[in-house]
Amino acid sequence: MKMLIVDDSKIIRQKIKRSHGMKEILVVGSAANGEEAVFIAKKTNPDVITMDLTMPKMDGLACIKEIVDIVPNALILVISALADKATAIEALKLGAHGFLCKPFTDFELADAIEQLVLETPHG
């Protein structure tokens, strides 16, 4: 499976790359904002996308709106510090499949990605 990591923090991108925990996943790209993510998604057609929400240029919610049209079968896990329920619900309505709140441990990340991949019905 191909994964795209979207987060404006390089440290978080590297942490996700190191700690996603699934041998079947190959990280094919990383993006620091929504615009970059849309561009890379078109080129790489990822199966899994981790998506931050608070980012410059294009935020995560706007990016999800665009990216579900580009790669409709991609599984999107939002990884964000925005801890209110309304934001999580909005992300899910827009097409995300899961939500992991920052700060997260390596175990929580691996668990969230495993659940996303193994338990989400594919469209």
Add this chain to the structure above:
Amino acid sequence: MDESNIQVFINSVVHYFKQLNLDNVAVDTPYLLESGDPLAYDFTGIIGISGVRKGCVYFSCPKVMATNILICMGEIDSTDDDHCDMVGEVANTISGNARRDFGPEFLISVPVVVQGEPQRISLPKDARSIVIPIRWREHRAALVVCLK
């Protein structure tokens, strides 16, 4: 800003460092920043707040602490860019987590990072700044909450 508002940020600080698995992080008694001059160490990540509250929240720490936190996060060879990234992410995460209590109209900006030079941090003049002191090993850092 009342005590319960400050407790939200204290809880976020404690939760953040617990999740990073840092040993013995302590939060000391918060105090009012009386001078009006911003308190800052070597690296500061600032989040602008708008919506139901206005002002800013910032996290500031010395370089040696930033380096050691990054080592605990698996970043062995960190640069000043990494230190900036880290303080921005800490401020973003703690502020974002506060929406659990303050709701989705507590709007947060992307981080602005300042290296040194506390005079570059401009605080709202009509809001009180509360300093939440943070201790980890021999290091001192602070979360500063300045909200109307």
